[in-house]
Amino acid sequence: MPLFGKHKDTSPPEEPSSPAACEGQTAPPTIAFPQPTLSGDNDDLTTAKKLDDAFRSVGDAKQGFHKYEDSKSRKFLNKSGDAVNLLQTNVTTAQSYSSPMKTVYESDAMKVVREGVNTLIDNLPGLIKALDEVAKLHPFIGIAVGAFRVVVELDIKRRDNDKKIGVLFAEMKDMMEALLQLRSIKDEEAIGPDGLTIKARMQELVKQAADEIKSCANACDTYSKKKLIVKVIKGSVWDGTLKGFIDAFANRRKAFTFALSIHIGVGVDDANRKLKLIDAKIDIVLEFFAKAVTPEQQELAALVQKKGGPTAVMGDNDTLKELLKFKPASTTITKRDGAEHKAHEGGGDDLSIVKEELFDSPELAIRKNLDIFERKFKMQQRELTEEVKRVIHHEGDRVIEAVTSGPHERIIDPDIHAIWKEMRWPGHVKARHFVLALRDFYREQLEIKKRKIHGVEEAASRLNDQDEWALEYISLARLQAISEAVDDDASGFVTIAEVNQFTTSRPKDFSLPQWIAYWAVGWHMTSQDYRAKIVDIFAKMFSMRPLIHPANRNAVDQYLRAVWRKICTLTSSLVTTTYPDSLRDRFSTYVESEEQRLREGLETVKYDIDAMDTLSLIMGPGRVEKTLFPLLYLLLRRDFEIFRVCRTRMIHKDELWDASDTILYVLDAVINRYNDLLVTFKQQKVDPANQFKVHASELFDYWHDDEDFWSLKNLRTYEFKELDYNDEEEDQNVDVGKLLNYPAADDDLYVVPNDVLTEGDAQADEAVRLILGRWHGFQAASTRFPMGTMITFCLHASADHGSYEAGAVGAHGTAFTVLGGYRTKEDGTIEYSFTRTYAARIKKSYFVGTLDEDGVTLSGKWGYSLEKMDTAFWFKRGVAPEILVARPPPAEFEENKIRALWNYALTYSLDEARRRLYSWSYFKERRDMRTEYLELLEREVDDLSTEEDIARFAYLDRKSTYDDVRCYYILQNYRQRPKPAHFDIYCDNCGDHIYGTRVVCMECGTRFTFDFCEKPACVSSEIKSRDDVEAPHLPTHDLLKIRTNILHHREIGTVLRNATEGLKRAKTLLERAAKGAEEDEASESGSGSDEEHKDGEASGQSPTTPSSPKLAHRDFSDPSDSDSEAEVPVLTCVSCSETIAQPCWYCIDCPEDANIFVCQSCDEKGGVTVGDHLGTHTLVRCLEPPAEEDSDEEQDSTDDRVAALETQISALTSQMSRIEKLLQSLVGGRTAELVVDGEA
């Protein structure tokens, strides 16, 4: 009952005077069949003849729903006027209509249909129950009953209130109702007059019915997601498609009825009469269907008409925009229409979404929706089986009957019923009061119990022995947590529905006090447990990063960038409390079963969530907090396993992209919940900041305001958990094949294309058949040809015969699907329109084109949106890719077609000859192309492509087959990126995005670090103005250099702490060395030159063993050394072995005792790698303390500075040319196609 109660009618009241209908007192207003009687005429001869007639009648009715013809049913109607009379007898008192959709000529018969639609929800549960009973007797109908039940549940979840969908469901219901007649056949093996058993006769029909139910539900799902304006403009087209189902259900029902009448022995005349009745009703249903538009649809339709009708409106963006702003005058409707807010990616504004929806034919839209729908269907199916297991009824639950004496009568739980009744609460009560009353009630029960033990009290306590422990937690201290659990929407009030939802959702083995205790403390304790697991997984992911195969490094970093910080905001925000361990056992069964439920849900969708409703099916009803952490844990657990695979195998680039996208959907749910709470708190006039500090154990506190937490000031001292990754401790039996959703990148290089035309292809429409097969081709951009690589795909017909599709992989490795339809224009030409949708990251594109006369070329215009389809494309069929690449660019054809064709032929035959001869020049050319392509790709990835590069790209793309480019991309993915881009880090001096070396001030910044690019001017700049500047940043501040891509918020704290430590060590060493040098000079003036130091070092310890500490020791003992240490170190550059002089750099990534120094001039070359010390290690700058020495030294240091300046100037000149290139790359981006990654 509560399940169905959710389906609320939110449209304006249509029949205010018919409350009776809502109480379910009227009979279901469908045609009531006379109960079959087992007697019947068994006149064999006449029966045979009559059977023929009846068969014919069924055959007539069996029109495919594609070819629905209005006239047919009308004929039947004329013949059977009495059918209408029969319908009229069922008319109830629905008289006064005030709704604008009411029309004057609405017949009584139609009112019956309307009634049927309106009371649908009340009638369905009963029907499903009855069908279940029949299915026990005749298991073969189970398949249809199951589908029907799932589809009904899904419809209820959608909370849609579209009358058209209502009509379809009413028809579906009528069809299923026909199956109830099976009740009277006790034996499914009973043989009918023609020798067939009922099962044999009906099995196939039932199967088809199940399919129709599913496809109808998919159509409804698709339709309901359409925007209002689309429903209006494309109303008639959609009507046509949806009407098909009404017809199909009626036909199916007729077939059922007929088959049954043979077995039940109704008599053929009777059977015929019934069939006609069905036809009679169908016409009325169809009429009603056409009129079933909401007032707002009607209002908008009038507006569309005023603007020149659907066709005119569709082509006019301004008008569409205007119509989009339409708000129905008859408002005060609080809409919960899923279609009006579009989910995350795709971006696009309203207009482009509407245009896209207008572009698709219903058939195509339905086809596109199929995958999502099937997933939902499966999830719902699972949920229903779960529900059977879960058993909602608890012992002692009250049976709700007619409500007579007050709202409390509707409460299912006996305890709360008693409380509610005693308190004389109305339909709702303040959450706080509710919890207090609850506490008092249980205290009182405890008292009663104690008194009873002492034999004082007679009345029995409502409290069990095993629940006593729970009372400790039903207390004022837990008021917040308990009221949140019952008051799901945080409105501050508890309603009866909420109470019932709360009590019935508890596991069967939980008593109410236990359940309350779970929400008082158990949820928080469990969340903390999952948080600990999440934190551990992240710690291991980060420590695993150096082990990741270079080819996967980008994907891994992108993933962490996309998900870590947001999840960490949540996990860090949840308050920490210690609970006794014993408490954990009390809840463990529930916690485990919840995790199990979530895991199964995720497995059904293969851990890939790509829509909000899929997510809510997995999470289950209610607020997101309930299952947030376990869900995140399960997702991360799987992603962690993918990380492990990433160490050794090259994974598909979309694998982790999808994984992070899935987590982002979960976080979207968090955002939605947060926003809802924010609005609620504001409405309650409480301070959201304070409220978030208590709500859900502070879960949303940092989400609400994360500035302090993520500020550099906090990060300087905040330590994220670190764990060492040890593979031996991990599961060694992970089935990688099951884990990954895509084949590993190296596996799908040579996919054998499946180009064999299928049977479905043969049955397709003529126009579709014309374009089936494999196509190769190019797309142009406005200024160049081609844009991107060669595209190849093989078109097959879709199941509906009227559209076509293809699945393929782009040369860059991302899979895409092509889906399309056609229309015949007035002049007879066929226009093909199709879309290409990538599985990830790349924008969807639209194509409209025609086939040329010889049937070889499909060409037209394409674009990223329907507004802008202005660049050309052409695809060729039956032309080998090797030939296509010899084709000159279109511009040449335009200039001189003959010459271009001649050129084409010549190039191809030359290529072909060289290829056949295995000519060296041919292979050299190909090798050079590959090398060049890879270089270009590298620059492209780094956003450094120049105009020239883009032109070269176009040339190479045109000259390379699909297979060639696919190889290039795979090679490119394997190559390690030489220089990192620091995401979202910009130079505080010049404002450029920092790329390669990032210089960070160790002293400045409270909100964020002060960062500089390595340009000398920037490194030596002074920054006075920034919002979080306390004192100006000076060039003499301590600096560090980061040359790897760090995840700023996670790692900067550690880096800064290590840098401070390292700098201290370096300074000590430098001071000691300087002291030693001074003493040298003092004692042995003249003989101890630098040269000799170096020689000494060379002989004492070979500088060619680079991994050894660069701490050379003097090979003579200094007699004048007064230091307690016998030796004084001479510090040398790890690269050039010169004695180090400040400024210099010190490595903080190498082990402490390695003490790696790099001199300024070596480091300027971009980081040196010697032995274990890598060029990517982080360095701190050691700057000479401000000089206070005598003039002699000053002279020296001035010389040094001049020398340093000179090297800086030379470095500057080389930098300038790079800046130039950078600027150029900003001007032109080849990569219109390769946009959108996790960053935004």
Ligand SMILES: [Zn+2]
């Ligand atoms: Zn800069």
Ligand SMILES: [Zn+2]
């Ligand atoms: Zn500074």
Ligand SMILES: [Zn+2]
């Ligand atoms: Zn050096």
Ligand SMILES: [Zn+2]
């Ligand atoms: Zn190092």
